[in-house]
Amino acid sequence: MQNEKLVTNAIDASELSFNDFKSIVLNDYKIAFESRQASVLGRREVLTGKAKFGIFGDGKEVPQVAMAKAFKAGDWRSGYYRDQTFAFATGISTIKEFFAQLYANPTEGADPFSGGRQMNCHFATKSVNEDGSWNDLTQIKNCSSDISPTGGQMARLVGLAYASKLYRQNKELAYLKHFSVEGNEVAFGTIGNASTSEGVFFEAINAAGVLQVPMAISIWDDAYGISVPAKYQTTKEDISEVLKGFQRDTNNAGYEIYKVKGWDYPALCEVYEKAINICREEHVPVLIHVTELTQPQGHSTSGSHERYKSKDRLTWENEHDCILKMREWMLESAIATEEEIAEVEKKAKLFVRNAQKEAWNEFLDSIKPEQKQLVDLIGAMTAHQPELAKIAANLAATADVQRKDVIVAARKVIRLSANHPSAERNNLVEWYKNQQQLNGERYNSKLHTNGNESPASIPIVPAAYNNLSKMVDGREILNACFNENFTRDQRLVAFGEDLGNIGDVNQGFAGLQAKFGELRITDTGIREMTIMGQGIGLALRGLKPIAEIQYLDYLIFALNVLSDDLASLAYRTKGIQKAPVIVRTRGHRLEGIWHSGSPISMLLGSLRGLHLCVPRNMTQAAGMYNTLFRADEPAVVIECLNGYRLKEKLPTNVGEFTVQLGLAEVLEEGTDITVVSYGSTLRVVQEAAEELAMMGISVEIIDPQTLLPFDTTMVCATSLAKTNKLLVVDEDVPGGASAYILQQVLEAQKGYFYLDAQPKTLSAKAHRPPFGSDGDYFSKPSVDDVIETIYQMMHDANPSKYPAIYLT
Numbered sequence: 001m002q003n004e005k006l007v008t009n010a011i012d013a014s015e016l017s018f019n020d021f022k023s024i025v026l027n028d029y030k031i032a033f034e035s036r037q038a039s040v041l042g043r044r045e046v047l048t049g050k051a052k053f054g055i056f057g058d059g060k061e062v063p064q065v066a067m068a069k070a071f072k073a074g075d076w077r078s079g080y081y082r083d084q085t086f087a088f089a090t091g092i093s094t095i096k097e098f099f100a101q102l103y104a105n106p107t108e109g110a111d112p113f114s115g116g117r118q119m120n121c122h123f124a125t126k127s128v129n130e131d132g133s134w135n136d137l138t139q140i141k142n143c144s145s146d147i148s149p150t151g152g153q154m155a156r157l158v159g160l161a162y163a164s165k166l167y168r169q170n171k172e173l174a175y176l177k178h179f180s181v182e183g184n185e186v187a188f189g190t191i192g193n194a195s196t197s198e199g200v201f202f203e204a205i206n207a208a209g210v211l212q213v214p215m216a217i218s219i220w221d222d223a224y225g226i227s228v229p230a231k232y233q234t235t236k237e238d239i240s241e242v243l244k245g246f247q248r249d250t251n252n253a254g255y256e257i258y259k260v261k262g263w264d265y266p267a268l269c270e271v272y273e274k275a276i277n278i279c280r281e282e283h284v285p286v287l288i289h290v291t292e293l294t295q296p297q298g299h300s301t302s303g304s305h306e307r308y309k310s311k312d313r314l315t316w317e318n319e320h321d322c323i324l325k326m327r328e329w330m331l332e333s334a335i336a337t338e339e340e341i342a343e344v345e346k347k348a349k350l351f352v353r354n355a356q357k358e359a360w361n362e363f364l365d366s367i368k369p370e371q372k373q374l375v376d377l378i379g380a381m382t383a384h385q386p387e388l389a390k391i392a393a394n395l396a397a398t399a400d401v402q403r404k405d406v407i408v409a410a411r412k413v414i415r416l417s418a419n420h421p422s423a424e425r426n427n428l429v430e431w432y433k434n435q436q437q438l439n440g441e442r443y444n445s446k447l448h449t450n451g452n453e454s455p456a457s458i459p460i461v462p463a464a465y466n467n468l469s470k471m472v473d474g475r476e477i478l479n480a481c482f483n484e485n486f487t488r489d490q491r492l493v494a495f496g497e498d499l500g501n502i503g504d505v506n507q508g509f510a511g512l513q514a515k516f517g518e519l520r521i522t523d524t525g526i527r528e529m530t531i532m533g534q535g536i537g538l539a540l541r542g543l544k545p546i547a548e549i550q551y552l553d554y555l556i557f558a559l560n561v562l563s564d565d566l567a568s569l570a571y572r573t574k575g576i577q578k579a580p581v582i583v584r585t586r587g588h589r590l591e592g593i594w595h596s597g598s599p600i601s602m603l604l605g606s607l608r609g610l611h612l613c614v615p616r617n618m619t620q621a622a623g624m625y626n627t628l629f630r631a632d633e634p635a636v637v638i639e640c641l642n643g644y645r646l647k648e649k650l651p652t653n654v655g656e657f658t659v660q661l662g663l664a665e666v667l668e669e670g671t672d673i674t675v676v677s678y679g680s681t682l683r684v685v686q687e688a689a690e691e692l693a694m695m696g697i698s699v700e701i702i703d704p705q706t707l708l709p710f711d712t713t714m715v716c717a718t719s720l721a722k723t724n725k726l727l728v729v730d731e732d733v734p735g736g737a738s739a740y741i742l743q744q745v746l747e748a749q750k751g752y753f754y755l756d757a758q759p760k761t762l763s764a765k766a767h768r769p770p771f772g773s774d775g776d777y778f779s780k781p782s783v784d785d786v787i788e789t790i791y792q793m794m795h796d797a798n799p800s801k802y803p804a805i806y807l808t
Helices: 016-048 061-069 084-090 096-103 153-169 199-211 239-246 265-282 311-319 323-333 338-381 385-397 401-415 423-443 474-488 511-518 528-540 552-566 600-606 617-628 681-694 715-725 737-748 773-779 783-797
Strands: 076-078 186-192 214-218 256-261 286-291 471-473 493-497 521-523 542-549 582-587 609-614 633-641 645-648 663-670 671-677 699-703 707-708 727-731 760-762
Touching: 016 061, 016 084, 016 096, 016 323, 016 338, 016 474, 016 633, 061 084, 061 214, 061 265, 061 323, 061 423, 076 153, 076 528, 084 096, 084 474, 096 338, 153 186, 153 199, 153 528, 153 552, 153 699, 199 214, 199 239, 199 528, 214 265, 214 423, 239 256, 256 265, 265 286, 265 323, 265 737, 311 511, 323 338, 338 385, 338 401, 385 401, 401 423, 471 474, 474 493, 474 511, 474 617, 474 645, 521 600, 528 542, 528 552, 528 582, 528 617, 552 582, 552 600, 552 633, 582 617, 600 707, 617 633, 617 645, 633 773, 663 681, 663 715, 671 681, 671 715, 671 783, 681 699, 681 727, 681 783, 707 715, 707 737, 715 737, 727 737, 737 760
Parallel strands: 076 186, 186 214, 214 286, 256 286, 493 521, 493 542, 542 582, 582 633, 609 633, 671 699, 671 727, 727 760
Antiparallel strands: 471 645, 609 707, 663 699
16 A cells, blocks of 8 residues: 555653654654655656656755644644645655646545645645535644745735634634634744745734734745845845844744754754744744755756756755755664665655556556547447547557547547537547536536535525614615624634724724724734735634725735635635635725726636625625625625715614625616626716616616626626617726626627627726826716717617717
């Protein structure tokens, strides 16, 4: 069996006999040596073409074994894509699973981290089941799903650590026993020395220091970032020197900072034990700078480090290889003999080679049945089309066949046989359709969690009113909604700039921090990336965070975290992790370049995997929040900046009524033209419709309410079948969100076939609006623009009934 787990054990010198100590040390050496062999063999597999690309953890083996000794069930890792030894030493991964991921094997269970969707060294543990229900995370050594963007793991690390603080300090969360044991969990982070140059690293370091959370960050320092040496990366060429100001003293909160050589096994074990104990018990963040590491195979399979390292450096690296140094230490300390070590190495090489072979054979064996089925199906067709025999023969003769090869052959035969109908061809087509479904599950599924608590599963509860329902400011509806839900669900927490003490800049949270406390409703510094990361980490650990970004324009500062991490989480783990973060922000219809944000196309293009909610008023926003609070998928909610003081009727069930995501609403019925818009521009369209009615033009106005998903019941197409004309109005740039809506209505909903006139879009100008009311008027769609655009469309269709407004 080549899929066994071999984990490290802690060293307690006061309890162990020499033989026990020797056994632990030799076991650690075996883990490190096996990991190195996996790196060497993995690189070879890429260079021979069996895998597409490889990145490995060679040179970091010994410190990762030491780190693994301090890692306990319930702890979390948010790490760097060179942490394979840590994954082996904790039992998070076996070597066979490591190779299965290298080969991108999508077979169920082969790559348990990503289902064949991520490249090697990208690990994850199973937090949720197929139905979306949570596992007991206190019994698991947890690993948040790795991402490749350098430094990207730092943002969520802050949230993973912050969750422990909330679980320890907020006794109302004690009932969540599957997520924490009194907040004793440490969030382990790892990063390469060069990636500490990223802004998100400094933002996360500062945030964790302010929050005082149990975050333990290890910096693997091999003095390079690909080919760029430390002198171009880091001031003083030493990140722990740079961060000395974060070292705590008796009067100030801060970090405990340690520096240790990466080849010194006993020192590493001692430092990690001491540092993590402080981190776990005192909830103090720690930074462990692991220096003098090497990278024996270079950065990746895409190049050789001999091109950019000097001979002296390469010689030094050979002499200071951490595995070699551990071997020397065992011999010098008489812990093991040369013969004993050689035997460990011999067995390790054989074990890794066998694990690699088994993983490769299982990958090929998963495709061979499909290859044979297709060869047989094509063979049955050759009686009618002898020329197809060559395709079948070529496919049958293909060694190490890939699934792509099989499907390419199937599609070609289907095309070539289009004019030769037969029962045998029908069999092939049916087989291909079945493969499409299977491959859709393998490669395209789980953009969302789609569990029992998906937003689509939340019952629709209409807003209720009675004779006593008051007209109030829109902000008061939001405030009442948040108050009801925070009372109902202890898991809800909210944080952001100016959110706590003053209740946000538009008063949606006014008075709620005083009622629910600073642990649940919290101010943050100006740090958009780690506000988002704080939300992701909390959500991964079972809480329900609202991460606030003050204005939609500022969401761009955090778009990398949302796009690279949160939006891809369900997909890249094939549904084994979820993070139901609600990102609350506001935008549209305010004067000025930096407070008028409508970059919707940017969000549509980068946030597939999130729900994008664009409520037209605060009542609809409250209904969406009520849905999302009860659901388990992430979303962005964009409130209308100019709607907080507009009067709306307060529902009697303000914390209970729900708005179904993706359910478009017809706001006004009409017969002449369909106008689709969202957010603040809907008020502009409604005002324009009043004047157009006096001109004899009947406008049907549709609010999609959410852009992701968009109009799932095809309200737009139904309307277009009646009016035969379409105008899309929005505040994004030309060809932005309006183009997306056109694609959805005309292509996805087949609305093109209902048109009797050219569809139009009315958007903002290509630039952001200048400051002042005039800037808004001349930059974004106005009532006049809407009236005249619709009138022109009617004139083009019937010029005698609707004479031109402006002479040509």
